[in-house]
Amino acid sequence: MLSTIDAQKFNTLIETNNLINSDYGDIHALLSHILESATRFCGGEASSILLLDKGKQELYFETALGIKGQEVKRYTLKPGEGIAGWVVQHNKTLIINDVDNDKRHQRRISQELNYHLANMIAVPMRLKNECIGVIEVMNKAGGKPFAGEDVEWAEIFATQAALAITNARNIEKAQNEIQFLRDQLKTDQGYHTFISKSPVIQEKLEIIDRVAKTDSSVLILGESGVGKELFAEQIHLRSPRSQAPFIRVNCAAIPEGLLESELFGHVKGAFTNAIANRQGRFEMADGGTIFLDEIADIPLALQAKLLRVIQERTFEKVGSDVSITVNVRILAATNKDIEAQVEKGEFRSDLYYRLNVLPLFIPPLRQRPEDIPELASFFLKKFMGETKKQFEGFSDKAMKALLSYSWPGNIRELENSVERACVIGKGRLIQQEDLFLTNARAVVSGAAEGRNLKNAINSFKAYFIRNVLEEHNWNQTETARELGIQRTYLSRLIKELEIINLKD
Numbered sequence: 001m002l003s004t005i006d007a008q009k010f011n012t013l014i015e016t017n018n019l020i021n022s023d024y025g026d027i028h029a030l031l032s033h034i035l036e037s038a039t040r041f042c043g044g045e046a047s048s049i050l051l052l053d054k055g056k057q058e059l060y061f062e063t064a065l066g067i068k069g070q071e072v073k074r075y076t077l078k079p080g081e082g083i084a085g086w087v088v089q090h091n092k093t094l095i096i097n098d099v100d101n102d103k104r105h106q107r108r109i110s111q112e113l114n115y116h117l118a119n120m121i122a123v124p125m126r127l128k129n130e131c132i133g134v135i136e137v138m139n140k141a142g143g144k145p146f147a148g149e150d151v152e153w154a155e156i157f158a159t160q161a162a163l164a165i166t167n168a169r170n171i172e173k174a175q176n177e178i179q180f181l182r183d184q185l186k187t188d189q190g191y192h193t194f195i196s197k198s199p200v201i202q203e204k205l206e207i208i209d210r211v212a213k214t215d216s217s218v219l220i221l222g223e224s225g226v227g228k229e230l231f232a233e234q235i236h237l238r239s240p241r242s243q244a245p246f247i248r249v250n251c252a253a254i255p256e257g258l259l260e261s262e263l264f265g266h267v268k269g270a271f272t273n274a275i276a277n278r279q280g281r282f283e284m285a286d287g288g289t290i291f292l293d294e295i296a297d298i299p300l301a302l303q304a305k306l307l308r309v310i311q312e313r314t315f316e317k318v319g320s321d322v323s324i325t326v327n328v329r330i331l332a333a334t335n336k337d338i339e340a341q342v343e344k345g346e347f348r349s350d351l352y353y354r355l356n357v358l359p360l361f362i363p364p365l366r367q368r369p370e371d372i373p374e375l376a377s378f379f380l381k382k383f384m385g386e387t388k389k390q391f392e393g394f395s396d397k398a399m400k401a402l403l404s405y406s407w408p409g410n411i412r413e414l415e416n417s418v419e420r421a422c423v424i425g426k427g428r429l430i431q432q433e434d435l436f437l438t439n440a441r442a443v444v445s446g447a448a449e450g451r452n453l454k455n456a457i458n459s460f461k462a463y464f465i466r467n468v469l470e471e472h473n474w475n476q477t478e479t480a481r482e483l484g485i486q487r488t489y490l491s492r493l494i495k496e497l498e499i500i501n502l503k504d
Helices: 007-020 027-042 082-090 107-113 148-188 199-212 228-237 256-264 300-312 338-344 349-355 371-387 396-404 410-424 453-471 476-483 487-496
Strands: 044-053 058-065 094-096 120-127 130-140 218-221 246-250 289-293 314-316 323-325 329-334 358-361
Touching (some): 027 148, 058 082, 058 130, 082 094, 094 148, 120 148, 130 148, 199 228, 218 228, 228 246, 256 300, 300 314, 338 349, 371 410, 396 453, 453 476
Parallel strands (some): 246 289, 289 329
Antiparallel strands (some): 120 130
């Protein structure tokens, strides 16, 4: 056992144990704290914590202290490779006071880092007697050899680190399950979690705040999969009608012959199989909001009746001549060019103008790259709960692929891609190949080659905006309109991202 422990060391152990058993949110900071204590107590010059990735069967540097601490993080080891690999493979502590003459030493790393390793302690981090990682303390101060007491200290901190990691994983798993249940509850109540960080969507939400206070009709436009239904939900939830029903209808999913009955209801005997009176969606939405998705697919014959509801708030059920009055706000959405349909006579112009009182265009995902990491993380947590698998996030290459892909299917395609990656992925991180983004474009800016997520996002934004500017001959007004942002915001982005016309 250790010799008499001084008060300062004892207090450090108590403090660390309290942090481990609390709801301490930053596991990386906690492991750094544990490693710093181990280094100080053992009198080492440098130290590291390596964790075992079971899926990849490799050791990676989770935390490293010392002059080469950041550089060493780019290396990985296989179980059995190097001194740390030997410790994992044999689940035994090593104390080596002559590293140069130890055959297990991985000289390649120390040579590439230009770091002389004289002596070290390597201790297994055990979970139920299974090695999940290694704590290393290197180069005893003053050129002294490591001794038995140093090993005992290292083993104490290895146990603390293993407990901290176990607690963090359990907490993360519980939080993911809780969030999944919350999201399920929201879905059961009819509403989805709204995820956004991009300035362009924040601008849309500011518009929605103003629009929500009125009862005017809103026409939501945008490509398939951009989340038009979620924006309709936000209009309803931010409106005075938020406590009343929100009824959604996918006009394209209901057969033409049944759509009138679905919208307005029918009376018994109105047609074959009409064996009882039935409420329509407009009647269900009385006092609240009705959302008509894929409005451009409503047949012309039914458009006149819908126009009357908008104008007079009255309608008759199929098979009845009794008028029903409702107080309903109408939100509609389409991914089609509805103005072109009006010109072709496929959609009534008077209905279009009544629906289009407050138009709201939702930009595609490729025009708001800031949302991609947030959405990807949200979907990852969701599908980890469904697949009963755990991932720490996305690898750098995987995130770069997500940011450089054009997403023709928008958020729906992103969700499908993350779900697929959760099903087939292995290890602690989702890899680029798990996403199956076969036509992902390369991010050309050198800044995106680093490990900084903000740089990668800015690089993609600059690349994308420059392309749109070139398409419009660097006309900022037309480019802003294409991007769905204000011209002043575009000018600020051009300045901040240092976008220049390469042809000048």
